[in-house]
Amino acid sequence: MSLRNFFSKFLSSLKADHSGSASTSNDTHRPRNWRHYIVQFLLIIALILSALWLLMAVWYQLGATSPMTWLATIFIIGSLTALLSNRYWPKLIHKVLPKSVAKTVINHHMSSKWLAGLYAAIWLIGAGWFVSLSPQQDRDWQPEVSQRLSYERDANNPDLITFTNIRNFDWHTSEDATERWETRTVDMSKLSGVDIINSYWMGPLIAHTLVSFRFEDERPLSFSLEIRKENGESFSSLGGLFKRYELSLIAAEERDIIYTRSNARGEQVYLFPVSNLKQSEVKSLFESYLTVADELNAEPAWYNTLTSNCTNIIFYMARIISGERLPWDYRIWASGWLPNYLYEIGMLPKAPKEEAQPWSMDTWYERAHINPKVRGFDNQSNVDASANSSEFSTQIRQDLPIPMLTDANKIAD
Known part of the structure; x- marks a missing residue:
């Protein structure tokens, strides 16, 4: 009407x-x-x-x-x-x-x-x-979202991507950190898998979702779509419905963007490696993040709690790539249940090879829980930050099956 x-x-x-x-x-x-x-x-x-x-x-x-x-x-x-x-x-x-x-x-x-x-x-x-009301690029941003991610492709090899403003903070408390923005080059032809990370901070229904891309012989790189908070500003789910926050894309080392949630803030964080993926799908998803970076640099956008949040944007991108393999489901909006959705559609590994019995979802939550694995982890390394990052990424994947891409053998040949 x-x-x-x-x-x-x-x-x-x-x-x-x-x-x-x-x-x-x-x-x-x-x-x-x-x-x-x-x-x-x-x-x-x-x-x-x-x-x-x-x-x-x-x-x-x-x-x-x-x-x-x-x-x-x-x-x-x-x-x-x-x-x-x-x-x-x-x-x-x-x-x-x-x-x-x-x-x-x-x-x-x-x-x-x-x-x-x-x-x-x-x-x-x-x-x-x-x-x-229109979103803005220039405000008094909080340090962790103060920079915008950008990248360049190698002129001779388009798979080589050099990122500027990769976040790699040393977190001391939930609000205090030593800032470090880095430049890093990755090779998309070396992509070997995708992990979904859910960080629970207000009950079982709501979680912040991150995506980590694994590389052969290289530490993972995490992407997070989140609100771009101003200094003195805090998150409100209702405020996210009324153009209160701009949308931000952060690319970061896991020792930064996961550690700050599991250790500094005390959120409950879980890592789920996704199975049954082809390298072309992983690469297309990675390219989707590059497209988001381009779009946000060209024109800022509003975050929306329902339509443009950290979970459903990922789903929109992945569904374009995978189509009917990712059917529509209410758990796309109840982000805390996203792992259950992946489990039901067969995109979580059944279990490590040495365990014959398939894992239940309860077992998955027990094994995927990051907090016990990195309790007491020291991320204040000023000597070799990359080694520190690699160590953190290894620890959070302890006791988890890391699936190979379905076309891995063909790629190796």
């Missing part, structure tokens, strides 16, 4: 109701069936939800201390309250006042059409303002 039709229908019901009110004074009520009351209820709910959406957009964008926030709140709530009160005011007047007095009050009562027009104007102005 269009906005125009919505208000037209609502105003028609208001007009009919006023006619009914006038008839009440002459005791000529027309009976109304259940459909009438359902329509009225749905219209009222729709109006309340529209006001709630606009109020939250204003509060998350302008902040609770802004005078404009309070002024907008007064206008939105005031106009909607007047409109809904006017809708039921005649009935209440007839119940509590004498007929002659009630008739006088109703004749001087504000027009429902005028009130509906006022609320519609306020809502449309607010919605237009919200739509016009």
